[in-house]
Every structure is written in structure tokens, then in C-alpha cells.
Amino acid sequence: MPVADIPGSKSITARALFLAAAADGVTTLVRPLRSDDTEGFAEGLARLGYRVGRTPDSWQVDGRPQGPAVAEADVYCRDGATTARFLPTLAAAGHGTYRFDASEQMRRRPLLPLTRALRELGVDLRHEERDGHHPLTVRAAGVAGGEVTLDAGQSSQYLTALLLLGPLTEKGLRIHVTDLVSVPYIEITLAMMRAFGVEVTREGHDFVVPPGGYRATTYAIEPDASTSSYFFAAAALSGGEVTVPGLGEGALQGDLGFVDVLRRMGAEVEIGADRTTVRGTGELRGLTVNMRDISDTMPTLAAIAPFASGPVRIEDVANTRVKECDRLEACAENLRRLGVRVETGPDWIEIHPGATPTGAEIKTYGDHRIVMSFAVTGLRVPGISFDDPGCVRKTFPGFHEEFGALRARL
């Protein structure tokens, strides 16, 4: 029975690093994700003067409830949106001048609603070139707190950043949310804040965060559910079986819900207390599915859709256009390169199986999920190659080795 060795969750590692840095005391992160995104986050913390001790299996962070230990810093956030959105928010609670820049890819991605909310809270945040984009400078002088309105219809990360900031403000925060995508990521944030001693309450569309700071703890990181989607999809597509240990009924990550999509298509799924198994049955039905809650797995589904017995329509995924690339168009373009008929609209993609896909070079746009998704297609289509296979380093540097090992066992 093939068991996939999936590295830690990017989202959980990033939150754990923020919480550990903000907490009173020393926090140990057990089995953090070691990848470009999370190492960039840890390096950013170090630049801000936090001590981050790293061994392969655990990271230790000395918390500083008062904020960064340095009065000035220049932080490079690489490609990571969690780093680029969470770290300036953490820095705002301190005292000093902090500049944040990011890769070309991340510079293209928006954060204006978060900028606006932070400014509404009195934070002096200035964008150097384009409003709502990196590079930016925060002249931090603490945050008093109070009420703020936020539109998180483009990214839930704006809301996570403000929620994480809440306990570091003098009065706490009441965040009035007008729109919200990727809701399960907010559940991760709230559960992790609870683990660090903070209970957020919800009143209708408002999130009420008390002041008082965080408590350090020892925190074990789950395997990444979005990364697991490639391995589960491989089982569904090949008729084999894949088990991911460490992700079961109590999992925090909404992306584990991708297995329900595979189940609807005909795969057998078993979610145990601490493991999930997907078994391919040879049947892969077409379907219409709303992926607003689990949109990081949209490319995974798009990549196996050509082998379904009917059309696959994925709806309500407009915000996949502002990820590492415009994922709706990148998926469509690459499927067309393989000879598959595809249509897209503002927030949907429809894939029409029929023609037998043929090998081609996949244009990755430096997006790790495009590579990992089309690697699954490669189980059935010989001759698939990538213009930038190494961009998997963002969340899973060892992807090609682990996927290759699984492929040999399926």
C-alpha cells in the first residue's frame, strides 16, 4: 500500500512562525515545512531581529510580544504571499521602520484591502511604486486597535493578517468583513490562535479579537493537504491506492476536502482518525463543482479532468487569477497544448474530455501548482515536460523525487 511522505503545511507553518514570534516565551514548531516560502518567512523574522533556531525536524522561536528587535530592517519576502502579507502586519505592532520587497511574481499580487485596513487603524504604510503592491515601508509605532472594515473577497490572507495582529493591539480589534473567500483558511487561523491562548468571537460578519497577546507553546505541524492533492489525484487517475498519514478527521486544512471531489468522481475514500486513503476504481466521472473554499486544488482537478467520462466544470474560483499566476488561464493554455478542449469565464473553467491528450511542454509561469498538477497528468500522457520544473521549491522542494517514487509503486 503506497504511503506518501508529505511535508508540513505551508499555511500552518507560516501562521505558527507569526504566532511564535509574537508570543511571550519560546515556541517549538515540530515538523515545520522546509521550503522556499517558509524559509523565506523564517529569514524575514530573523531580519526583524527575532531569534529563529532551526534543526531539520524542529524550529524554535524566541517570542517578542513588543515586536521586532531592530529599529530598521529590509525584508525580502521572495514569492510567498503569506510572508509578504503577514510580516508587514506583524511589524506594524512594533516600533521602527521596516521595508518589505518581494519577487517580481509577488510584486504583481495585490494587498490593497489589507493596506487600507492597516491605514484605517493608524498604521503609516507606504507603497513605493504601485499602490497596494510591494515594495512597501511600514513606519511602525504600535497599533491602538478598535474597529476596522475589510473586504477579503480577493484573499482571506488579508483577514488572517488582521486576526493575527489583533492580540498585539492595545484595545483589541473588531473586524467587520464585507466579503470573504477561502473560508477554511480562516478556520485554521482561529484554531491556531486558540492553541496560542487567544479566543476570537464571531458576531455576524464581525470578528472580535481580544487584546492581551499570545502564549508560547509546542506546536506540531500537519502534512500539507494541498500538496497531498497530487498524490490523491494520482491514485484516482491510475486505479492505485495512496495513503497520507497525519491527515485525518481532526485535520485543520480545508484542502483535505479535495478527496470529497474525488469521491464524487468515483474514487473510494477513507478518512481515518489520523490518515486518509484514496483508491482509484477505474471510474472518473465528470462533474460541476464549486471550489471557492479549496481553490488551491483547482489545478489538480483540471489536470486529471481530460480523463473523466464527461465534462468537468469548476466554478467560483475568480481569485485563482491572482495567485502565483493567472491559474485559470494557465490551466486552460496547458490543457490546450495537450490537445484538450477547454473554455474559461471570469470565475470558471470547463474541461471537455474526448480527444486523447498528447505530450507537450507545460508552461509553468513559475507556479509550483502548475508543475505538480501536470505531473499527475503525466501518469497517463507520455512526453510531458516543464519549462521550470524547479519552481516546486516554493512548497515542496523534493516533489519530483517523492512523486517519482510513488509512480513506481502505483
Ligand SMILES: O=C(O)C1=C[C@@H](OP(=O)(O)O)[C@@H](O)[C@H](O)C1
Ligand atoms: O492563508 C493561507 O495560508 C492561504 C490562503 C489561501 O489564499 P487566498 O485566501 O488568497 O485564497 C491559499 O490559496 C494560500 O495558498 C494559503
Ligand SMILES: C=C(OP(=O)(O)O)C(=O)O
Ligand atoms: C496561492 C498559493 O500561495 P500563497 O498565496 O501563499 O503565495 C499557493 O500555495 O497555491
